[in-house]
Structures are given as structure tokens and as C-alpha cells.
Amino acid sequence: MWAKIQFFTFVKRNAGWMANSINQRIIKCTDCSRLSAYLREVAQKKVRRFNHWNYWGKPVPGFGDEKAKVLIIGLAPAAHGANRTGRMFTGDSSGDWLYKALYETGFANQQESNDIDDGLVLKDTYITSIVKCAPPQNKPTSEETKMCAQHLHQELLFFKDVKVILCLGGLAFYQYCRIEGLKGLKFFHKAKYELEGGQILMASYHPSRQNTQTGRLKWVEWVSVFEEVKLLI
Numbered sequence: 001m002w003a004k005i006q007f008f009t010f011v012k013r014n015a016g017w018m019a020n021s022i023n024q025r026i027i028k029c030t031d032c033s034r035l036s037a038y039l040r041e042v043a044q045k046k047v048r049r050f051n052h053w054n055y056w057g058k059p060v061p062g063f064g065d066e067k068a069k070v071l072i073i074g075l076a077p078a079a080h081g082a083n084r085t086g087r088m089f090t091g092d093s094s095g096d097w098l099y100k101a102l103y104e105t106g107f108a109n110q111q112e113s114n115d116i117d118d119g120l121v122l123k124d125t126y127i128t129s130i131v132k133c134a135p136p137q138n139k140p141t142s143e144e145t146k147m148c149a150q151h152l153h154q155e156l157l158f159f160k161d162v163k164v165i166l167c168l169g170g171l172a173f174y175q176y177c178r179i180e181g182l183k184g185l186k187f188f189h190k191a192k193y194e195l196e197g198g199q200i201l202m203a204s205y206h207p208s209r210q211n212t213q214t215g216r217l218k219w220v221e222w223v224s225v226f227e228e229v230k231l232l233i
Contacts, residue, residue, distance in 0.1 A: 022154050023061035026132050029151070032144045035133035042079050042134065056086035059133045062155060063088045064126035069233040070107070071162045072098075073152070073172045075206065076131035076140055083134035087116045088127045097207035097222060098127075105226040124233065126162075128155055130175040145171075149179055156180070163199060163233045166225070169206035176201070189217075190225060200232055 030036045043057030060077040074094075077083045081092030089095035090113040102125065103111035109121045131140040131148045140148075156179065167173035170187040177185055182201075185193055191203040204217075204225045211217040 022151070022158060025154075026059050026061045026151050029059050029132065031147050032133065035131075035135060035140070035144060038079075038136050039083060039133055042083060046084075047080055050080060050084055053084055055084045057083065058086075060086060060088055060129070061132070062126055062128035064122040065124055066126070067124075067161055068122075068126035068159055069124045069161055069163045070126070070166060070229055071156075071159055071164070072125060072127045072166045072168065073176055074127070074129045074168045075171050076129050076138065077134040078138070079134040085115050087113070088129060089113060090115065090120075093209050093212070094207045097212060097219075101223050101226050104223060105230050107226065107230075126155075126159060128152065130172050145175060149175065152176075153179055164202060164229050165199060166202045166204060166229060168204055169208075170203075172206075173203045189221070190228075192228075202229065 039057050039059075043055035046053065046055060060082045074089065077088065078092040078094065081095060082088050082090055085091040089098045095113045099108055099113040099120065100111040102108035102122065107123055107125045109123070110119065112118070113120050130152055131145055132151055133140075133144075133148075135141075135144065152175070165176065167176050167187075173185075173187040173191075177183070180195075182193075182195070185191075185201070187203050189203065189205045191201075193201045195201055202225070204222070205211045207217060207222060212219075
């Protein structure tokens with residue numbers, strides 16, 4: 001019993017160590033052979049505009065404040081975004097929208113996210129995804145999503161201070177509901193549900209080009225999501 005008490009005391013005092021342990025398991029994961037092969041292929045072939053980059057080419061861990069009150073859950077790393085830079089929503093147009101909104105609402109110290117060493121720091125916020133590897137055509141299979149749930153489950157257990165869970169897109173929303181055993185909830189933009197324990201589950205359209213360039217997601221509507229999140233915490 002004493003050994004167990006000592007262990008949990010160590011965990012409580014070394015939250016950074018625990019988060020790093022989760023992320024190391026994510027980075028080393030090779031459970032999905034199709035995704036692992038795709039990451040290697042993309043990292044080797046690259047694209048012309050990023051030919052000078054040394055691609056990350058591995059599963060991408062979460063990023064942000066380890067004492068987060070807000071947990072943002074996306075779909076998966078972009079092949080030439082986070083899969084290139086090694087940090088969630090970094091180096092692509094979706095990240096441009098996300099980090100600018102976080103900056104304007106006080107959750108980030110800068111509005112740009114270009115590479116892993118650019119000095120970006122998040123406040124009260126942690127960003128992760130339901131699938132940790134960039135999938136071909138940005139479409140993970142249901143089996144890959146199911147396999148990767150183990151990592152998101154561990155992250156959800158770690159972040160004890162989270163008050164708002166914000167899911168970007170329907171796939172992220174419904175996968176979170178599956179992991180947490182939530183039934184009957186529907187995805188729509190700015191959906192909001194109160195969960196047991198007082199947490200709030202919110203949903204938003206994903207800031208993908210498909211949504212932003214077609215006008216399905218407008219900038220004012222997007223920023224208002226984070227303004228509401230800020231009020232909730």
C-alpha cells in the first residue's frame with residue numbers, strides 16, 4: 001500500500017513526466033501498418049515546396065498546457081502540416097485559423113504556427129486528435145480510428161482540470177462520445193452539452209479549407225466559438 005501511495009504522489013508532482021510518457025507511446029506507435037507505411041512514404045517523397053524540410057514522419061503527439069482547462073480534439077495530422085513539422089495544426093491552413101483564433105481570445109502568445117521551435121505557447125489549452133498519424137486523403141479507416149482510441153483515452157484520463165472539450169468536426173465529436181460512452185448526442189456547429197462532473201462538450205466545424213473557403217465556416221463564427229469557451233472556463 002505504501003508503495004502505491006508513493007507512486008501516486010510522484011505522479012501528482014510530476015505531471016510533466018506523465019504527459020511525456022503518453023506522448024512517447026504515441027510517437028513510437030506502429031499499430032496501424034497502412035498509416036506507418038504512408039508516413040514513411042510522405043516523409044521521403046515530400047512535396048516540392050517543402051523539399052528542404054526534414055519531415056517528422058511519425059505519429060504526432062498532443063501539444064499545449066499540461067494544466068489545460070480546454071481540450072481541443074481534431075481529426076488527424078495533415079500529411080504536409082503536422083506530419084512535416086511534428087506539432088499539431090502546425091504548418092497548414094487549418095492551423096492558421098486555429099492559432100489566430102486562440103491568439104485573439106487569449107489562449108496563445110502568438111497567432112502563427114510555422115514550426116516546432118517558433119516559440120508558440122498555449123495557455124489553459126491542449127490540442128490533440130482522434131488519430132495520431134496522417135492518413136491517406138485525410139481519411140482514416142474506422143479500424144484505424146478504433147485502434148488509436150487507446151491514446152486519446154489515456155490523454156482524457158490525464159487532463160483532470162479540463163472544463164471544456166471542443167471537438168472540431170463530426171468525426172472527432174462522435175469518436176469522443178464513443179470513448180466516453182455518451183449516447184444520443186448530435187453534432188452541429190456550436191453544439192453544447194453539459195456532462196457529468198460539470199464538464200462542457202462543445203462542437204464546431206473543422207477549420208479545413210473545404211469549410212473556410214466555401215463559407216460554411218466564417219471567421220466571425222469561428223472566433224465566437226473560442227469567445228464562448230473563454231466565458232465557460
